[in-house]
Amino acid sequence: xxxxxxxxxxxPRRYSVFAIAREAMRLHSGWERAWADAxxxxxxxxxxxxxxxxxxxxxxxxxxxxxxxxxxxxEKGWLGGGNTGRNTTIIRxxxxxxxxxxxxxxxxxxxxxxSQELNYNVMFSPRGLIMLAQTEHEVRGYKRxxxxxxxxxxxxxxxxxxxxxxxxxxxxxDGPRYPVLGGLYxxxxxxxxxxxxxxxxxxxxxxxxxxxxxxxxxxxxxIAGGRVRAVETTRGRIExxxxxxxxxxxxxxVAEMAGFRLPIESIALQALVSEPIKPCMDVVVMAxxxxxxxxxxxxxxxxxxxxxxxxxxxxxxxxxxxxxxTVRALxxxxxxxxxxxxxxxxxxxxxxxxxxxxxxxxxxVGGVFVNCGWGTGGFKAIPGSGWAMAELVAKGAPGPLAADxxxxxxxxxxxxxxxxxxxxxx
Amino acid sequence: xLILTCPYCGVAAEETELHPGGEAHLTRHGPGSTxxxxxxxxxxxxxxxxxxxxxxxxxxxxxxxxxxxxDTVTLQVFGTYPAQxxxxxxxxxxxxxxxxxxxxxHWDEITGDSAPGVGNDPAPNPTPARDSFx
Numbered sequence: 001x002x003x004x005x006x007x008x009x010x011x012p013r014r015y016s017v018f019a020i021a022r023e024a025m026r027l028h029s030g031w032e033r034a035w036a037d038a039x040x041x042x043x044x045x046x047x048x049x050x051x052x053x054x055x056x057x058x059x060x061x062x063x064x065x066x067x068x069x070x071x072x073x074x075e076k077g078w079l080g081g082g083n084t085g086r087n088t089t090i091i092r093x094x095x096x097x098x099x100x101x102x103x104x105x106x107x108x109x110x111x112x113x114x115s116q117e118l119n120y121n122v123m124f125s126p127r128g129l130i131m132l133a134q135t136e137h138e139v140r141g142y143k144r145x146x147x148x149x150x151x152x153x154x155x156x157x158x159x160x161x162x163x164x165x166x167x168x169x170x171x172x173x174d175g176p177r178y179p180v181l182g183g184l185y186x187x188x189x190x191x192x193x194x195x196x197x198x199x200x201x202x203x204x205x206x207x208x209x210x211x212x213x214x215x216x217x218x219x220x221x222x223i224a225g226g227r228v229r230a231v232e233t234t235r236g237r238i239e240x241x242x243x244x245x246x247x248x249x250x251x252x253x254v255a256e257m258a259g260f261r262l263p264i265e266s267i268a269l270q271a272l273v274s275e276p277i278k279p280c281m282d283v284v285v286m287a288x289x290x291x292x293x294x295x296x297x298x299x300x301x302x303x304x305x306x307x308x309x310x311x312x313x314x315x316x317x318x319x320x321x322x323x324x325x326t327v328r329a330l331x332x333x334x335x336x337x338x339x340x341x342x343x344x345x346x347x348x349x350x351x352x353x354x355x356x357x358x359x360x361x362x363x364x365v366g367g368v369f370v371n372c373g374w375g376t377g378g379f380k381a382i383p384g385s386g387w388a389m390a391e392l393v394a395k396g397a398p399g400p401l402a403a404d405x406x407x408x409x410x411x412x413x414x415x416x417x418x419x420x421x422x423x424x425x426x
Numbered sequence: 427x428l429i430l431t432c433p434y435c436g437v438a439a440e441e442t443e444l445h446p447g448g449e450a451h452l453t454r455h456g457p458g459s460t461x462x463x464x465x466x467x468x469x470x471x472x473x474x475x476x477x478x479x480x481x482x483x484x485x486x487x488x489x490x491x492x493x494x495x496x497d498t499v500t501l502q503v504f505g506t507y508p509a510q511x512x513x514x515x516x517x518x519x520x521x522x523x524x525x526x527x528x529x530x531x532h533w534d535e536i537t538g539d540s541a542p543g544v545g546n547d548p549a550p551n552p553t554p555a556r557d558s559f560x
Contacts, residue, residue: 252474261472262470263471264471265449265471266473266475310446311480312449314475315501319427321427
């Protein structure tokens with residue numbers, strides 16, 4: 001049964017070595033729910049649609065940075081059950097364009113201290129990340145990115161094939177189809193535990209007195225005089241002063257309810273994991289030419305991300321031939337993968353913009369803000385995105401991180417062009 | 427796997443020999459059009475959760491572009507038709523209506539006016555205010 005919600009903040013009970021010792025003494029009978037599964041009230045100052053990483057981070061930083069805790073986070077399914085639970089958990093900030101580097105590097109810096117900040121172990125693992133160059137085009141592109149990153153203050157460097165091989169001994173660098181010509185190496189990049197990021201933010205939001213309402217699907221947006229008044233949900237009408245739409249693949253659907261259209265197309269992106277094996281690769285490797293991303297989870301599974309399907313899709317599952325395509329390409333570079341059994345395969349619906357950069361923006365409707373368009377690379381951006389979105393919602397105008405990501409950039413031709421410049425992989 | 431029948435060569439083509447081309451029936455704005463129209467044509471998309479009209483190319487077949495009506499949730503294909511069609515033909519509309527009685531078309535967004543004689547739809551959705559988009 002869900003606990004009744006209370007408008008007052010719960011007394012935070014910290015996780016620590018002493019808490020573990022205390023619970024060990026009493027047979028772990030005292031652990032409590034990490035966050036309250038709230039019943040919605042009729043009115044909040046801010047309603048955030050979407051209890052994934054981005055929505056929860058938005059709520060968290062609204063409370064932490066701006067003192068706004070009269071917040072509800074609405075989720076049509078279960079917390080973190082969308083793309084937050086469906087990605088390959090890669091974290092990096094080696095982008096080409098300055099606005100991208102700024103927000104993704106802010107995000108990476110927040111990830112570095114997130115476990116301490118939230119008092120929740122998100123298992124951030126800065127194990128290093130290599131983006132492989134397997135064509136001459138990529139060699140030139142990544143060398144350029146390394147220089148751009150240097151100017152942005154983001155520590156990355158170009159490494160030669162021998163160093164790639166030293167860092168990833170299981171890799172075959174000789175081809176023949178796609179030989180490894182080098183790589184863009186970001187030592188601070190890595191992975192984190194995706195569910196824990198959502199759970200950690202949810203716990204912190206709950207402790208601040210915010211309501212996280214699951215199984216609450218938004219069915220309509222009530223607008224009067226060009227300004228949002230309320231959202232109609234499957235659990236009743238909820239009034240709000242401000243509304244933040246943070247729903248990734250369903251951004252177009254919710255935007256349509258609010259009466260405006262986004263430069264977004266929803267497509268399926270899929271991933272798969274192998275059976276667990278002994279530690280064999282302690283670096284994240286992205287092979288963008290062949291659309292394959294590979295890392296080894298702490299459980300030992302090889303986590304493989306593939307390419308997108310390309311056509312509009314809301315099904316949360318990917319096409320079979322893309323699995324085949326991804327694996328076929330990866331086993332040339334990682335021959336040992338051919339002996340592994342695959343355990344699971346899944347898909348998520350990603351929201352792609354025309355320039356493959358996100359949208360953090362006010363909208364034609366007063367009090368309504370959108371945070372979407374993170375496409376294939378949203379997980380790494382969760383803390384930075386929430387930070388920037390909270391500022392946008394609280395002040396009504398974007399701060400320095402979000403300023404360039406307004407949706408008017410498409411009319412103005414001010415693209416943040418990562419799809420052409422840095423490869424489609426995020 | 428998606429299977430679409432190419433309306434030109436008649437081959438029931440699997441997804442692997444096709445290339446998706448995004449939303450169909452966009453009004454192609456060019457020089458002299460307003461910034462809002464141009465943005466609308468280049469970037470804004472309906473991206474519906476449900477019936478979607480879209481472009482496909484029979485890449486590893488006859489190489490031609492054609493159009494398809496498909497549901498983005500169930501991946502059901504209602505039919506394919508030539509790329510030269512200004513509106514979806516009657517049989518496609520009938521196929522959609524048969525399975526989706528609640529479906530409402532949006533021809534005025536496609537053409538800027540209603541499409542007389544197509545599926546007998548004189549009252550399509552209102553066009554959202556374009557000026558307010560930017």
